[in-house]
Amino acid sequence: MLEPLRQQDVHVTCIYSEDCILPCSFTSTAADEVVIQWYQQGALIYSFQNGEDEPDDSSMSLFTDEVSHGNASLLLEDSNIRSRGRYKCVVNTTMTVQESFVIVKVEALLSKISIEASSSEYVQCSSYGVYPAPLLMWSTEPSFPPGILQPSTKITPDSNGLYSIQSTVKKVTKSSHVTYICIITSKYRSQVWTASLLQTEMTGKDGQDLVIPCMAPKNLKNFTLTWTFTREEQHKEILTYYSENKKIVNQWDKHAKLDQDKALMGEGSLYLDDLEGSKQSGTYICIFSGSQAKHTVQTRVNISASRVVPQKENVNRKLWILAVVVAVLALLCVILYMFRKYRGKSKHSDQGFQRDTELQAMHNEQTAEDIPAENSPLSDHTNIDS
Template structure:
């Protein structure tokens, strides 16, 4: 009986094909307009095929790209893996095909052929497969390059960079790369060099699916502000316009790591605070999109970066704020006139060097004058001593001669007296 059943089934299958071919060429054929169906990757999908309900027996077949993939005959059905029909619905005119765990290979042109005693109905279904965008990431590297990416997308999406204000968007030059994995799903990554002309630009990355069914946006703004030691601080952060049911997350960035500060959920108005003693939000303002962070008791801490992230439906907005101490700010401001300070420093150094040189020169001149004056004194004293010695020597030499003359005078006077 089993052999007879299989043989009978095979004969019926062959007869059905012949009958369908003859009916197609000899009789009229009702053709339904093409139906376009987009199936979501890895999810079940229904390919419609309907016909007027009939109390008589109905046989139908499904083809993909001309290849038979499902056949329902009188005594049973034949199908490939992951394909089925709702057999209980056939009597009600429903011959729709059920694709389970649709993949990229599921896309293509399908044909449904229904054979009744009254007519042959043929319909076509064009199947597209889409792996939707599930997330978008944006960030900035230490080299001042912006990065925007998304993974697991099909077909290949479109990525566009823009700025706010939009006037600067014309000079943006990005490098975008696309690659497919083993499941034919695409990953997209784009790199953009930051513009140095304007530090208040908001960079916007938009990723849109090929079928235009989705469009995700991620934006990034970097700002700076100063802080006095021990001062309480308010870091502003505003949500994009018309953003509903968002999540606000504040983080502290340090050495390429993120530390959570607090998270706020607008839908439930709940807050999860990791810095109870130092950080808080104004909940009334937060509900309206003002996510400013209030920080207390910061003390004397070095410059640091805080990040505010608004996440909503297909939207992500990040504001990174670099908080600097006043000393850093002073250095930053004086750095703008660095050339003037260098000139002033050089002039001061030159004046100091000139004064030192002049002082050394004067000191040397005074020393030389003292030595010259001392030498002159010594010479004068030596000359005086030589002069005195000469007089004494002359007196010593002249004294015997005078005495000799005196004796001669006395002798002459004595001789005169004797004569008399």
């Protein structure tokens, strides 16, 4: 019996639900009769002899057209969790017996990551359909001392053996300038996904314009930027921007816009024109989605609307104001009339008093001239008796 020729072990990672090739090669000539056997964990699962195959499972096959060229590789279709393990390929030819081992891992890749505020005090990060169970870490920007964040993480398998992961942290401060960052790494470190969340607040005034800021993470390329509006549990799409082709789809064309040159550089601020009070008060959500990255900014916008006075009330108010103005003018006229009348009487009284004074002075002068003084001489025509 020929001693098997042992080849070096090969490590293969199969992607869940995709086809996977387990390599095996040998040295052969056209005249050789070839027998190929594949074992999984010591159990025979596939056999090929005299040009015919006997698979244990219909999802397995060889590249029969290439066997004559020394290719004994096994094709696993739609690989799953049961595809894991240690495989042995044994090739018997006329001259040799060759053995090789393939160590197979199966990985269900991360396909998405989500982060959201589960309540006013907590932030939750999650992902689904992952295998093996991934690693999850939290951080913040600005950063806090180690041990401040105390995540509560739950990992559960589904019926197919795939894992879902959910992790929650309590907000460390009520400040609206803290970004919470969740990082999920696959078990084999082939993938690193990042999600972040920033929640802020702004105020605006009815009839004016407003700019809602949103900046992409550094070095994010070929991203999609979406803006949505939420109010009273109703969600409306505002616009979507694709950086790869610079295309923009705007549902709020009359009220919202982007600066596309700035957006291409990662500044996705939303420009709102002519705010309409309560109609545009709500939460504006900006999401940058890129390769294995997602950044979310939730901005609560409160728009103070001017008070609208009903038409009837407005007319009544104008009439009331007019009545007040008329009354004030009438009062001023009365006061002016009384003032002028008072001044007229006062002037007349002053003139009478002055006239009386002058008459009295003249009378006094006449009286003094009519009465002779005691030492005045007698007139010449007076006769004196001797």
